């Protein structure tokens with residue numbers, strides 16, 4: 001993203017809109033400027049603000065004259081009055097920033113909008129995480145913080161050392177040069193994104209080891225990490241993950257339960273059901 005200095009009137013409206021704090025008014029030129037290293041190409045400033053097409057020279061003159069009389073001439077706070085915010089054509093590797101930061105852009109490698117797969121939300125249908133297995137989503141960054149792939153790689157390397165399985169249909173996995181070692185392409189290591197999600201699968205008994213590893217390596221990264229763990233209940237609706245997490249010192253709240261909306265032909269019917277119950281009821285939505 002770029003701000004056209006010929007158009008910008010330094011009203012400052014775009015500054016609070018940027019989730020990365022990447023826009024500032026440069027006093028040396030009297031214009032808003034974007035710190036390209038911090039900008040994650042989320043397009044919030046360009047898409048989120050209304051645009052007017054006022055003449056920049058006229059607006060600057062009016063603002064100068066108004067100041068003389070101790071008045072302010074400011075546009076409404078959600079408006080760039082001179083349409084000065086200009087998207088730039090993004091090329092590799094910078095285009096990776098937008099793929100992970102603008103939810104309206106499908107990730108080219110997966111065709112999935114946003115930053116990851118549907119994770120556990122569709123596990124009822126995909127059966128990706130099976131009984132006695134645990135699915136992890138390890139999320140890096142947040143608005144205001146962001147994450148560089150250099151830091152993400154520190155964690156993926158540590159996880160690869162444990163022998164975890166990276167989800168193939170995940171954008172971060174698709175950018176790995178060697179998933180067996182958790183190595184991410186060198187040419188994107190310095191790219192910064194609003195957030196990115198790594199998805200892995202392990203055996204259920206490995207959950208404590210994985211959590212400890214993430215905790216240890218999190219001290220070496222310059223971002224924030226959030227971890228979600230999921231499993232598949234047995235046919236009685238029970239799972240041992242919850243107790244395991246409690247033992248590790250993580251009080252848990254079952255945040256999401258998916259049930260019965262998808263094709264379930266791969267799950268044997270519950271013994272208490274009659275032979276026809278529990279069979280496939282058609283495609284899930």
Ligand code: SF4
Pocket residue numbers: 003007008009010011012013014015032079080081082083084085
């Ligand atoms: S909103 Fe537009 S005119 Fe105002 S500071 Fe930002 S780019 Fe410049």
Ligand code: SF4
Pocket residue numbers: 001017018019020021022023034038039040041042043044045046
């Ligand atoms: S594209 Fe996003 S990160 Fe870049 S300046 Fe605009 S709002 Fe900030």
